[in-house]
Amino acid sequence: MSQPKIPTYILSGFLGSGKTTVLLKMLSDFKSRGLKPGIVLNELGQVNVEGHMFKGEKMLEMLDGCICCTIQDDLREELQFFLQEENAVDVLLIEGTGVANPKEILEALTDPRLRDGFETQSIISLADASKFLEYQSIFSSSREIREMLNEQITSATLILLNKMDLVNEKTKDKIYKKLRKQLKAEVEILETVYGEVELDELLKKRMSTVAVSLSKGTGNAGHSHHEHEDHHHHEHPFKAFKIEDFPAVERIRFEKWLKKLPESVLRGKGMVSLASPSGLYQFQFASKEVEMERMEDQDCRTCLILIGYNMPIEEIRVSFQQEVLQTVSI
Ligand SMILES: Nc1nc2c(ncn2[C@@H]2O[C@H](COP(=O)(O)OP(=O)(O)OP(=O)(O)O)[C@@H](O)[C@H]2O)c(=O)[nH]1
Structure with missing residues (x-):
């Protein structure tokens, strides 16, 4: 049957x-x-x-x-x-x-x-x-x-x-x-x-x-x-790019940076290590809102994925270094 x-x-x-x-x-x-x-x-x-x-x-x-x-x-x-x-x-x-x-x-x-x-x-x-x-x-x-x-x-x-x-x-x-x-x-x-x-x-x-x-x-x-x-x-106009293995970030600075990303960035997600409260968090960025949730598994690599349409990738990478990591190079 x-x-x-x-x-x-x-x-x-x-x-x-x-x-x-x-x-x-x-x-x-x-x-x-x-x-x-x-x-x-x-x-x-x-x-x-x-x-x-x-x-x-x-x-x-x-x-x-x-x-x-x-x-x-x-x-x-x-x-x-x-x-x-x-x-x-x-x-x-x-x-x-x-x-x-x-x-x-x-x-x-x-x-x-x-x-x-x-x-x-x-x-x-x-x-x-x-x-x-x-x-x-x-x-x-x-x-x-x-x-x-x-x-x-x-x-x-x-x-x-x-x-x-x-x-x-x-x-x-x-x-x-x-x-x-x-x-x-x-x-x-x-x-x-x-x-x-x-x-x-x-x-x-x-x-x-x-x-x-x-x-x-x-x-x-x-x-x-x-x-x-x-x-x-033809290539699809939407692109995803990622930054991995970066050190702990300040939550407020990171959220502020996400919220003022260019309009061409439509979505963000990933895992970040926060300086305080310290630990690994999953984050979601959609509709200009940020959500963070502490991860059960604290053993993952940090990773930031941005998805968008004609994103100025290099500009975004540099602003992440300067404004979030406050360093000159990742
Ligand atoms: N304010 C608000 N936020 C919501 C609502 N529904 C979902 N979200 C949030 O929006 C974000 C994106 O939600 P997802 O369910 O991951 O959306 P998705 O369609 O799977 O996203 P992609 O992975 O981009 O395809 C998350 O942070 C959700 O918590 C809602 O009704 N109101």
Whole structure:
């Protein structure tokens, strides 16, 4: 008898919108229901600074995963892992990078070799309410980015409008107007703070309602092989760069530096050693906010990853040396 298909959910959304926050919450909700989840994480940059959050999970990491065809091929290979009996899971969550087009992931899942193993239930897209309007205007001149942002929204079967704690009613109204123009009427929008939402809402099978729009015109999730080839030929405009193995920093100085980074820096994350209170902390920088959490494992290397669009990398590196480390060279 053939195995039942693994219900699969794709978590999409731009850099820092809250995908990992939702993923972690879903994992803990699954566990309290006695379900065994599997996860696939894509990261930009060669280190996954968040790996320690998923200790003990059946997890596949795809680092430096900048979307497109390479990630699709890798994903196809990696997904075979969950089809082996010893790695069986009850449900699978796939988190794309913040610059991934969820259709690319969907397409990998419809590969004939995987179609019998996985059944995509929903594409859940996070939108950062505090940055939604700003991003639309910052990126208005780049067709490629505009299209990617648009795809993240229009291919969703459910939108989580997250970070609602950071916006007022007026902004909210403007976002709704834009979203409603982009979305099909049946696509639900749920407002969230720290991705708080009933698990049952997330688990609803919503895929069939948008199946038509996803396969529009091409019969393969809206993406032709010709388009794939194109992707290989030009570099993606988003870049990640990292600084590693730096000494302890002053928390206030470091936070101040992060907050005044150029607008082209869209996201930061990593591990820093603080001078006081001393110890190794994980930090997140998104929507101009900084969060720090002391790490259980105090034995990691320090690492700072910045992700952005046309970032003045050298200028940033020098300002890190001068303003945070207060040295001349790292
Ligand atoms: N104020 C506020 N912060 C939030 C909310 N949701 C998430 N965050 C914070 O935003 C930051 C980014 O959240 P993540 O869940 O890591 O976002 P992501 O989409 O996985 O980010 P990428 O790794 O860039 O793809 C973290 O510091 C979160 O704690 C929210 O509703 N309100």
